[in-house]
Amino acid sequence: MCSLERAVPKVVVIDSDTAVSQHIDRLFGNTFTVIPYTRAALASDFVRDQKPDVVVLSLDLSTIDPLELVDLLSVGSTSAPIVAMSANPVADLVVAAMHRGASDVIRSPCPDRELRRAVMRALVRTVGPISPNLPYPVPSIVGMSPLITRLRSDIQRIAGASAPVVVTGESGVGKELVATALHELSPRVNCRLVARNCGAIPDALFEAEMFGTERGAFTDARSRPGAFELADGGTLFLDEIGELSLASQVKLLRAIESGVFYRVGGVSPQRSSARLVVATNRDLSKEVANRAFRSDLYYRINVLPLNVPPLRDRSEDIPLLVRHFQSLLARTERLSVMPTFSHDAITRLSSCEWPGNTRELKNVVWRSMLLASGPRITAADLRFDDRVGGIESSTELPVVAAVPTAVSPHR
The missing domain is CATH 3.40.50.2300 (Response regulator)
Structure with a gap:
């Protein structure tokens, strides 16, 4: 192991x-x-x-x-x-x-x-985790809102299980962060977390990518493990599973149900004890109704569902997210002086709809910091994406929640 x-x-x-x-x-x-x-x-x-x-x-x-x-x-x-x-x-x-x-x-x-x-x-x-048995919370999920608090609680509750997890949510909400947290808080933490984006895998290469290849299976083919083998004992994260074709869904279902798969060109059965975590921004139940997603695969993987809320539903978390993204940029770019955001800037950021969710907020924070002309960023200094960002909310959103004795943002 x-x-x-x-x-x-x-x-x-x-x-x-x-x-x-x-x-x-x-x-x-x-x-x-x-x-x-x-x-x-x-x-x-x-x-x-x-x-x-x-x-x-x-x-x-x-x-x-x-x-x-x-x-x-x-x-x-x-x-x-x-x-x-x-x-x-x-x-x-x-x-x-x-x-x-x-x-x-x-x-x-x-x-x-x-x-x-x-x-x-x-x-x-x-x-990283010192021991998978210690009851610390989930640092990679930033926020104090009730929705995020509940999500962190659910992650802690199911992290130690082996059953499949389906993580849903809009694009940019941080579904991969949830998969990472599930892995890091589990007994599987000492093994690999292997991530694959299903939307980037052509049908013709699905088996090779998932199950591996044997030398000579096709022209220039080399012996190499696939995602299932690499994740053995750990966690296999399949992002955008709703993008898989029906043909690829059949192959995935067979491997999940039997626990056995074959490398392309191989004759020896392979096994993997990886835990499966999948993510999608689609409503898979509607995809099943529209016959775009296999019902048998849906019911096989939808054991433990987790939904990541959009940023517009937890605007009280935006001040903490801004601080977190500031710290990330300071470490990444080795900034000697880190610009700060004024109260009016935080208020403006908290009043936006954020169709791109936390990913879009991070881009705006980083862009505003890197292009800042001084040590303090005001609302007028914020650098939104003119095409989609900075959409003001039609309702007034809370800016800063009441601050408890202990507060915890994430990595």
């Missing part, structure tokens, strides 16, 4: 009082390396040298503005997720800390369970 070796995760705790770092050290035992640091004014250089997987930072520091320190720690290619703690985490402080780069803001002191979950949420963003 496949395995994955990882170094012991490193957590740097920045606080004038070492009691917090000692508590974290006791809480996680030998699982992590916990390094206390009390010299807040030099903390950014220390973190840069240590390259931790997570930073736990007190927002109650008196020798330096802790929000400025959040700014310094959240920029650069080596930035680590920041779990901020405060004895008085009022809403304004929470929003400011998260806007500047903190991934979580929690009360200090807090219950052990809450502290453990906050650190685990941050760790999953950098090193």
Whole structure:
């Protein structure tokens, strides 16, 4: 069976009082390396040298503005997720800390369970799951809205199962992120997640792509495994399954039902224990009614359905998504200075319909940041796609939801 070796995760705790770092050290035992640091004014250089997987930072520091320190720690290619703690985490402080780069803001002191979950949420963003049995939430799905909270709960509930999953939702909502979360939170995490886009596979190559080929099966054919073999023990993610022709659907159904398949040109039966996760932006039940999708395949795969809501139905998540996409771009482009979005810019972004969903929002955030002429992006500075983006909603949408004690965006 496949395995994955990882170094012991490193957590740097920045606080004038070492009691917090000692508590974290006791809480996680030998699982992590916990390094206390009390010299807040030099903390950014220390973190840069240590390259931790997570930073736990007190927002109650008196020798330096802790929000400025959040700014310094959240920029650069080596930035680590920041779990901020405060004895008085009022809403304004929470929003400011998260806007500047903190991934979580929690009360200090807090219950052990809450502290453990906050650190685990941050760790999953950098090193992946530490153990498939730990009850941490889903970091790759950003948001605090009821719809996203319910989706994360459903993902956690079914991640450990082996039954097929059908992920539905409009284009751009993040269906592949859901498939990734299902894999990373499952006991299959040490094996491969193999993804294939069914819409990009011609009928003539479907069997070769899914089941592999033997040398000499056709001109220039080499012996190679297909997606089912590569995903053995792990997860096979088939995106846009609704694009498969009826002929390819028959071949897929046969392999799923029997658990046996043959490489093209092969005579030896092959088996795969991969879990099947499929995604589509189509209504497969309507496709079945229209005879465009086989009913037997539909009922075989539609065991555990998950629907990813469109962005227009969870506009309260947009401020967190903007912050997340900012951090992604800062790491990708190694930005030394990360432009911030003004309140009116966030309000404008939150009032749009977003037909392209989170994918379109990400493009607008990145485009606006890369073309920004200054350190602050206002509503007038937003760079929409003139053809489809920036469509204002006809109804007034909430901008920022009430901020709880602990907040968690994703990877």
